[in-house]
Amino acid sequence: SISLGRLELIMHAVAVAAPLTILLSGAVVLYALYTPQATRGAGARSPSGSHNGAAPESFWGATDAEFDWCEGGANGDHVLVLEPMNTISSFVYPILALVAWRWHRGQPAVWLRVLLLTATVMGLGSVAFHASLRYSMQLLDELPLYALALLAAAVLRARNTRTHGAQLVASLVAVAVAAALLCAPRASQVHGAARVFMAVSFGLAFVYVLTAGSVSAKEVDARRGGSDARMLFALSFFSFVGAIAAWIVDMVACETLRDLPAGLPYPQLHALGWHLGTGAGLYFLFCMLLLHQHEVLDRLPATVVWPAGIIPKVLVRNHHRD
Numbered sequence: 001s002i003s004l005g006r007l008e009l010i011m012h013a014v015a016v017a018a019p020l021t022i023l024l025s026g027a028v029v030l031y032a033l034y035t036p037q038a039t040r041g042a043g044a045r046s047p048s049g050s051h052n053g054a055a056p057e058s059f060w061g062a063t064d065a066e067f068d069w070c071e072g073g074a075n076g077d078h079v080l081v082l083e084p085m086n087t088i089s090s091f092v093y094p095i096l097a098l099v100a101w102r103w104h105r106g107q108p109a110v111w112l113r114v115l116l117l118t119a120t121v122m123g124l125g126s127v128a129f130h131a132s133l134r135y136s137m138q139l140l141d142e143l144p145l146y147a148l149a150l151l152a153a154a155v156l157r158a159r160n161t162r163t164h165g166a167q168l169v170a171s172l173v174a175v176a177v178a179a180a181l182l183c184a185p186r187a188s189q190v191h192g193a194a195r196v197f198m199a200v201s202f203g204l205a206f207v208y209v210l211t212a213g214s215v216s217a218k219e220v221d222a223r224r225g226g227s228d229a230r231m232l233f234a235l236s237f238f239s240f241v242g243a244i245a246a247w248i249v250d251m252v253a254c255e256t257l258r259d260l261p262a263g264l265p266y267p268q269l270h271a272l273g274w275h276l277g278t279g280a281g282l283y284f285l286f287c288m289l290l291l292h293q294h295e296v297l298d299r300l301p302a303t304v305v306w307p308a309g310i311i312p313k314v315l316v317r318n319h320h321r322d
Contacts, residue, residue: 009215009218012214012215012218013211013214013215016210016211016214016237017207017210017211019241020206020207020210020211020240020241020244021207023241023244023245023248024203024206024207024244025203026248027203027244027247027248028199028200028202028203030248030251030252031199032195032196032199032200033196035066035067035251036251036252036254038070038254038255039067039068039069039070039250039251039254040066040067040068041063041064041065041066041067041068041133057079058079058080058082058132058133059078059079059080060131060132060133060134061132061134063082063132063133063134064133064134064135065129065133065134065135065137065138066135066138067133067138068133069083069086069130069250069270070250070251070254070257070258070266070269070270071083071084071085071086071266071268071270071271072258080131081130081131082130082131082132082133083130083131083133085268085271085272086126086130086270086271086275087127087130087131088271089268089271089272089275089276090123090124090126090127090129090130090275091123091127092123092275092276092279093119093120093122093123093124093126093275093279093282094119094120094123094124095123096119096279096280096282096283097116097117097119097120097123098120099283099311100116100283100286100287101113101116103313104290104313104314107290107293107294107314107316108286108290108293109293109297111151111154111155111164111167112155112286112289112290112293114151114167115148115151115152115155115286116286118144118147118148118151119144119148119282121140121144122141122144122145122148124140125137125139125140125141125142125143125144126141126275128140128141129141135186139178139181139182142198143174143177143178143181145202146174146177146178146198146201146202147170147171147174147178148282149202149205149206149209150170150171150173150174150201150202150205151167151170151171151174152205152209152285153170153205153208153209153212154166154167154169154170155167155289156208156209156212156213156216156289157208157212159212159216159289159292159293159296159297160219160296160297162297173201177194177197177198177201180193180194181194181195181198206240209285210236210237210240213233213236213237213285213288213289214233214237216229216233216288216289216292217229217230217232217233217288217292218230219292219296220288220291220292220295220296223295223296224295224301224302228291228303228304229288229291229292229295232284232285232287232288232291232304232312233284233285233288235280235281235284236280236281236282236284236285236288237281239277239278239280239281239284240277240278240281242273242277243273243274243275243276243277243278243281244274245273246269246270246272246273246274246277247269247270247273247274249269249273250269250270250273250274257269283311283312284312287304287312287313287314290302290314291304291314294314294316300316300317301316301317302314302315302316303315303316
């Protein structure tokens with residue numbers, strides 16, 4: 001029979017997974033199956049199969065990305081950055097990864113360090129993508145993001161062991177998808193199928209990360225007392241939910257957002273909602289995973305402090321390097 005504690009854990013996991021599944025299902029449809037006209041890039045195909053029209057020019061050449069985000073902006077062969085706010089806000093990923101690395105030097109296990117490195121590459125890819133709206137740069141943004149989701153899911157799957165099997169499998173899947181997208185012609189069925197597979201498996205990995213993350217946080221607090229891990233998870237969860245909601249609204253309501261009443265400016269939902277929200281969510285999740293590593297796996301007492309009251313830092317008196 002299922003114990004009351006086990007039942008409560010299942011109910012908690014379902015409460016986390018349900019809203020995420022709904023949001024991410026909508027996001028996957030918008031990403032892989034039907035992108036609204038207002039945010040469809042020059043390289044995307046419309047539902048009728050035709051391309052989206054004339055491609056804007058920039059210093060980097062004619063744009064050919066799947067998406068042309070709602071921010072818009074000037075174009076021409078003299079323009080270095082097509083989407084200034086989206087480009088600038090993308091630096092949040094390498095900046096927060098550097099903060100996490102510097103503040104927790106020597107503490108994270110090897111796969112947590114790989115996650116920080118992957119987030120840095122993803123952020124730089126996002127900078128290049130939003131500056132150029134080139135498809136090659138879009139892949140430099142998307143493929144590390146995909147690898148990040150798979151690796152985070154694998155880290156959580158193996159969180160109570162020192163094995164590396166799940167992480168290696170996740171790495172191989174990410175490499176296989178990258179190979180399909182980079183080697184197959186963009187117009188081929190293989191390329192298209194790889195994009196759909198990437199979108200769907202990314203969504204599933206994302207749901208697993210936050211569902212398993214909620215369980216992980218409860219494991220930490222059950223061992224050490226207090227609510228630090230659950231607080232970190234809650235901040236991560238709501239950061240991600242808000243970010244996904246902002247991404248969806250920016251996609252489906254772009255024309256309305258560009259023409260708000262009373263002369264209100266476009267609210268930069270992709271830059272301020274998606275980029276800053278996911279950046280914060282990743283940092284909070286990293287701190288929770290590090291706390292789990294110390295308290296549950298390494299059996300080392302750790303504390304969470306909040307310099308300036310906004311950015312958490314995990315402190316441990318004795319730690320080992322991998």
